[in-house]
Amino acid sequence: xxxDWSEHRFSGGALALDVANTVxxxxxxxxxxxxxxxxxxxxxxxxxxxxxxxxxLGGAVxxxxxxxxxxxxxxxxxxxxDSLFRETAESGRLDADRVAELLGACSQAMQGGGTFTCQGIxxxxxxxxxxxxxxxxxxxxxxxxxxRMRICANCGWLFVDRSRNSSRIWCDMAVCGNRRxxxxxxxxxxxxxxxxxxxxx
Ligand SMILES: [Zn+2]
Numbered sequence: 001x002x003x004d005w006s007e008h009r010f011s012g013g014a015l016a017l018d019v020a021n022t023v024x025x026x027x028x029x030x031x032x033x034x035x036x037x038x039x040x041x042x043x044x045x046x047x048x049x050x051x052x053x054x055x056x057l058g059g060a061v062x063x064x065x066x067x068x069x070x071x072x073x074x075x076x077x078x079x080x081x082d083s084l085f086r087e088t089a090e091s092g093r094l095d096a097d098r099v100a101e102l103l104g105a106c107s108q109a110m111q112g113g114g115t116f117t118c119q120g121i122x123x124x125x126x127x128x129x130x131x132x133x134x135x136x137x138x139x140x141x142x143x144x145x146x147x148r149m150r151i152c153a154n155c156g157w158l159f160v161d162r163s164r165n166s167s168r169i170w171c172d173m174a175v176c177g178n179r180r181x182x183x184x185x186x187x188x189x190x191x192x193x194x195x196x197x198x199x200x201x
Pocket of ligand 1: 172
């Protein structure tokens, strides 16, 4: 079934984190799955990201020249991004080996980017997905992003917390915040029933 690349899937606050979050339930090996399993989904992601990451991309349209090659490059970037910034969100430190792996993945991704320029956007207004993700990942190394790197308390996605008092705990309040509230409500009802049953005995 085709992935619905809805706005929620772009809750990371940076293109590179939205790429990292294409592995669903990464924290639960038994249930995790990969939205980039088919190369065509990488292309469809690029189309949706052009819209939902328009601010970061300066309005550029992301393109994918060779889907299979792009998939391999983006997945290497994705794993390096997740590994480095998840560790940073947890420990507040930058692991040198993980930084090296990310820089290597970024270097590889930028070599194929024929349309890449200093401005990041060619005169055509198009930008290849691989260098765009690499540049997004490199920007995450800025201190104001590193200090705001978070892991969603519900789904485990990475996101940059841009809230004024740095207190956001959900990637997307409308989805993960509400799911947690619903789960708490359900548990309260369940506990109430247990109490009621024990009284009835
Ligand atoms: Zn979440």
